[in-house]
Amino acid sequence: MNMVLHELKSLRKSTVLWTCSLIAIAALYLSLYPGIGKDAEDFKRLLGGYPPAVRAMLGIRLDSITSMLGFYSFAFSFIALCGAIQGMNLGVSILSKESRERTADFLLVKPVSRVSIVTAKLSAAVLMLLATDVVFYAAVSVLANAVKTSDFSHKLFFMVNLTLLFLQLIFFSLGMAVSVFFKRLKSVLPLSLGVVFGLYLLGALIGAGRNDGAARYFSPFQYFRTDYILRHSAYESPYLIAGAAVAVVSILVTYTVYVKKDIHAVS
Amino acid sequence: MSVIEITHLTKSYGRSRGIADVNLKVEQGEIFGFIGPNGAGKSTTIRTLLGLIYPSGGSATIFGRDCVRHPEVRREVGYLPSEVFYYDNMRVVDLLRYSASFYKKDCTKRIRELAGIMDLDLKKKIDDLSFGNKKKVGIVQGLLHEPKLIILDEPTSGLDPLMQQRFFGLIAEENKKGATVFFSSHILSEVQRMCSRVALIKEGRIIRLEKMSDLQNNSYKRFHIETKGVPAKDAFALDGVSNLKMKGKEIDFIFRGDINTVMKRVAGLELRNISIEEPDLEEIFLHYYAGEGRAV
Numbered sequence: 001m002n003m004v005l006h007e008l009k010s011l012r013k014s015t016v017l018w019t020c021s022l023i024a025i026a027a028l029y030l031s032l033y034p035g036i037g038k039d040a041e042d043f044k045r046l047l048g049g050y051p052p053a054v055r056a057m058l059g060i061r062l063d064s065i066t067s068m069l070g071f072y073s074f075a076f077s078f079i080a081l082c083g084a085i086q087g088m089n090l091g092v093s094i095l096s097k098e099s100r101e102r103t104a105d106f107l108l109v110k111p112v113s114r115v116s117i118v119t120a121k122l123s124a125a126v127l128m129l130l131a132t133d134v135v136f137y138a139a140v141s142v143l144a145n146a147v148k149t150s151d152f153s154h155k156l157f158f159m160v161n162l163t164l165l166f167l168q169l170i171f172f173s174l175g176m177a178v179s180v181f182f183k184r185l186k187s188v189l190p191l192s193l194g195v196v197f198g199l200y201l202l203g204a205l206i207g208a209g210r211n212d213g214a215a216r217y218f219s220p221f222q223y224f225r226t227d228y229i230l231r232h233s234a235y236e237s238p239y240l241i242a243g244a245a246v247a248v249v250s251i252l253v254t255y256t257v258y259v260k261k262d263i264h265a266v267s
Numbered sequence: 268m269s270v271i272e273i274t275h276l277t278k279s280y281g282r283s284r285g286i287a288d289v290n291l292k293v294e295q296g297e298i299f300g301f302i303g304p305n306g307a308g309k310s311t312t313i314r315t316l317l318g319l320i321y322p323s324g325g326s327a328t329i330f331g332r333d334c335v336r337h338p339e340v341r342r343e344v345g346y347l348p349s350e351v352f353y354y355d356n357m358r359v360v361d362l363l364r365y366s367a368s369f370y371k372k373d374c375t376k377r378i379r380e381l382a383g384i385m386d387l388d389l390k391k392k393i394d395d396l397s398f399g400n401k402k403k404v405g406i407v408q409g410l411l412h413e414p415k416l417i418i419l420d421e422p423t424s425g426l427d428p429l430m431q432q433r434f435f436g437l438i439a440e441e442n443k444k445g446a447t448v449f450f451s452s453h454i455l456s457e458v459q460r461m462c463s464r465v466a467l468i469k470e471g472r473i474i475r476l477e478k479m480s481d482l483q484n485n486s487y488k489r490f491h492i493e494t495k496g497v498p499a500k501d502a503f504a505l506d507g508v509s510n511l512k513m514k515g516k517e518i519d520f521i522f523r524g525d526i527n528t529v530m531k532r533v534a535g536l537e538l539r540n541i542s543i544e545e546p547d548l549e550e551i552f553l554h555y556y557a558g559e560g561r562a563v
Contacts, residue, residue, distance in 0.1 A: 102350075111339050263319040
């Protein structure tokens, strides 16, 4: 428990920053909505001028873009990107920081097993992601209700927002699994940005190709398509399972490798 | 039961570094010295004891329990690394409390005591401390739970002489209270002062395991001889002679063995002057390392 508290304390500042940034992005988009909602037809005509491929890459659906939920799910792809970076960053840094900041010789000689160290750090990080998403959801709910031009389904709104947590958990566990293979990871951001943007672009290309099926498994950004959620009030279970599998396997890899890992002296 | 028992411990890193077939036993209440040059494998051995790295072969136990499988043995272990790094944005006292929270006992009083002895300001942020002061945090951190085994890895670097004095005082006191000390160093005078037994490690292998008293007493003599005539080149080609230097009429060497054999040779020479002294550990040590023509 002492380790969880220690981690929570050290993650506090960055979590607050990330939460504020996510809310700021959402606020920026939502503040545009009243105008779009009013001039819906003009806006649709404008977007209709874009090539269909570009629209698909940006996740714009002409039939729904001017509705509250349609517009929000368009904005949400950027929020999800940001959230994924937060998750990945957290995952890559949480275990590797002991080596990076050279505090491994402090923590790892304490009478605790490696397994309990991983568990403590994992729990602290997941708690922080949950806190981020709860605060974020509360804030966007207030904002969405403030800018809406007509009523929208709160259940669907919640379902769309819940995928933020799914994505963050997937990228968080992926980040941890990647980080344990490095002897000493000097900087976290290039790695996490690289992986997340890479998968985001891959996802956008897959999305533009419209080829449903196998290709979508390659990018977690394609696991939770908001247009499907809005139409069916459900998640696509194969991809939901794929996401869970990625997370579970990554966490297993993390435990297995970290428990056996040699912690070398600082040099 | 030995406090530390290392049997056939091997750790290879693929390259030449690492340790091979290290065997050691440290008994209850000892101050055990572990000396060797940098890169000889001292830290590798210690890191295995602490469960930081895993052996490729052999085993290491502390209080009879395997270091790898039983992390809880570390509850009785205090460790001071040669370089200390802590969470920069914490205050000293918070770090020490965090450290204490792993040992499930109240260490508040001991923290105050140790901080007093080491002259450490508990309210400062770790970030603002000098290297020497960080080292003091390390000392307090390593001793605050009154460990039964204290492992020191080159502990004195960065401490001024006064603090070194206090530090050795502290260690001696803990030892008197029953703590066993495992002390690695490449500074021989500190080992000489503290330890009852020493192991010499070189290129990953233990080359000698001796009682401090054996190492210093009798067995080694440093000879300095000045002769009247130029002596024959093979005048001291004897078993037990090492570090032989013959410069004209002056002869220097270290001798280990039956003193009579060397005295007979000396008696055959026409002497101008002779001195026979106890060599310090440094010289004995150099003599082991000179073996392969490597500078220490």
